[in-house]
Amino acid sequence: MTEIQSLKSKQRILTILMFIATCITALGSEQLAQLLPWAPTAIITVLVTGSAWLISQYGTEARVVRAEEKKESEILNMMEDEPDAR
DSSP states (O other), X not given: OOOOOOOHHHHHHHHHHHHHHHHHHHHHHHHHHHHOTTSOXXXXXXXXXXXXXXXXXXXXXXXXXXHHHHHHHHHHHHHHHSOOOO
């Protein structure tokens, strides 16, 4: 059986990124434009939109992949444990 890796470090990094993304999304494009007057509107729009996507999508991605890997491992272990039915 393979050893399951811890997601603690990855989750901490993700939490920091999610905090930043939440702040960017909460500020919105108008306030972000005031904070970053040198940045073009297109870049600010991409930042806000990308942050909103990050919040909604990426937060659960690691857990979904981990659950799929665990279930696949369980199925493979069950197949190895079953006697050959020939």
